[in-house]
Amino acid sequence: xxxxxxxxxxxxxxxxxxxxxxxxxxxxxxxxxxxxxxxxxxxxxxxxxxxxxxxxxxxxxxxxxxxxxxxxxxxxxxxxxxxxxxxxxxxxxxxxxxxxxxxxxxxxxxxxxxxxxxxxxxxxxxxxxxxxxxxxxxxxxxxxxxxxxxxxxxxxxxxxxxxxxxxxxxxxxxxxxxxxxxxxxxxxxxxxxxxxxxxxxxxxxxxxxxxxxxxxxxxxxxxxxxxxx
Amino acid sequence: xxxxxxxxxxxxxxxxxxxxxxxxxxxxxxxxxxxxxxxxxxxxxxxxxxxxxxxxxxxxxxxxxxxxxxxxxxxxxxxxxxxxxxxxxxxxxxxxxxxxxxxxxxxxxxxxxxxxxxxxxxxxxxxxxxxxxxxxxx
Numbered sequence: 389x390x391x392x393x394x395x396x397x398x399x400x401x402x403x404x405x406x407x408x409x410x411x412x413x414x415x416x417x418x419x420x421x422x423x424x425x426x427x428x429x430x431x432x433x434x435x436x437x438x439x440x441x442x443x444x445x446x447x448x449x450x451x452x453x454x455x456x457x458x459x460x461x462x463x464x465x466x467x468x469x470x471x472x473x474x475x476x477x478x479x480x481x482x483x484x485x486x487x488x489x490x491x492x493x494x495x496x497x498x499x500x501x502x503x504x505x506x507x508x509x510x511x512x513x514x515x516x517x518x519x520x521x522x523x524x525x526x527x528x529x530x531x532x533x534x535x536x537x538x539x540x541x542x543x544x545x546x547x548x549x550x551x552x553x554x555x556x557x558x559x560x561x562x563x564x565x566x567x568x569x570x571x572x573x574x575x576x577x578x579x580x581x582x583x584x585x586x587x588x589x590x591x592x593x594x595x596x597x598x599x600x601x602x603x604x605x606x607x608x609x610x611x612x613x614x615x616x617x
Numbered sequence: 618x619x620x621x622x623x624x625x626x627x628x629x630x631x632x633x634x635x636x637x638x639x640x641x642x643x644x645x646x647x648x649x650x651x652x653x654x655x656x657x658x659x660x661x662x663x664x665x666x667x668x669x670x671x672x673x674x675x676x677x678x679x680x681x682x683x684x685x686x687x688x689x690x691x692x693x694x695x696x697x698x699x700x701x702x703x704x705x706x707x708x709x710x711x712x713x714x715x716x717x718x719x720x721x722x723x724x725x726x727x728x729x730x731x732x733x734x735x736x737x738x739x740x741x742x743x744x745x746x747x748x749x750x751x752x753x754x755x
Contacts, residue, residue, distance in 0.1 A: 462720065466719070507694075508722040
């Protein structure tokens with residue numbers, strides 16, 4: 389793509405296949421380009437743009453003129469992730485040990501990482517977050533009297549079908565559900581939120597089956613997350 | 618002065634009313650009977666035009682808040698939050714707008730770190746940089 393657009397009327401004939409006829413759109417207002425004008429993409433600030441040869445097949449390159457020859461504009465349009473930017477198999481996996489961590493603070497950090505809000509490539513409509521594994525979920529802590537007083541409610545849909553249980557009853561029964569319930573309340577509700585929730589993996593003991601994903605320890609910035617005393 | 622376009626007959630008159638042809642042209646891609654039956658399509662097209670008017674104005678707001686969110690997460694990787702970062706930039710009279718700052722935070726991490734340092738020297742008062750933030754960048 390090093391050919392300068394010096395010709396005022398047509399693109400370089402290297403772009404268009406010779407047997408095609410020029411479209412009428414090229415007969416529009418002719419650009420009076422001075423002889424020494426170089427295509428702007430030859431300057432350093434546009435070198436990040438992908439050259440057109442990488443993106444557009446040869447037959448269609450005649451459709452592009454002027455600045456578009458350098459490739460799609462990345463500075464004047466807000467970046468939106470393409471499919472290659474959020475491939476599930478290349479996402480980071482984090483692991484966190486829930487032993488004696490305050491439930492809400494832990495859930496908040498997890499939700500931030502699952503949603504992707506800690507990265508500058510955050511996009512609300514796209515899943516740009518990471519996976520999080522929680523181990524030792526049965527040892528998660530709460531402050532105050534919540535252990536005996538915090539209620540988890542569910543309703544079967546029928547009249548009189550509400551069921552309540554306290555934190556420690558649920559912890560004896562299904563300890564993973566406590567962390568899941570907390571994180572699910574902090575993720576967005578909707579189709580994308582439900583997909584994000586599947587990126588959370590909670591386990592009861594200290595073992596998890598995801599060693600193949602090589603999880604890294606979750607970076608936690610909250611100082612009050614560890615229960616003391 | 619009638620003409621065919623897209624399989625529908627368009628009447629060209631002095632005041633071009635929203636006749637059936639124009640409505641169905643705008644109702645392409647709608648769900649169910651809203652793309653086929655005029656009574657339903659007319660309502661849905663009116664609503665669609667209202668939404669598009671409203672959202673042309675909302676889009677500018679939404680984009681700006683997206684840029685701010687991206688700048689926020691970019692600066693927090695360096696230990697500075699958005700408010701203090703922008704205050705520092707304003708003090709130094711750096712007039713980069715939020716769109717450009719968000720693109721820098723995504724595509725030019727070293728330049729962005731330089732900006733964060735400028736802001737930090739101009740307006741200290743952020744917590745010291747933790748190792749995780751730096752190790753994540755460098």
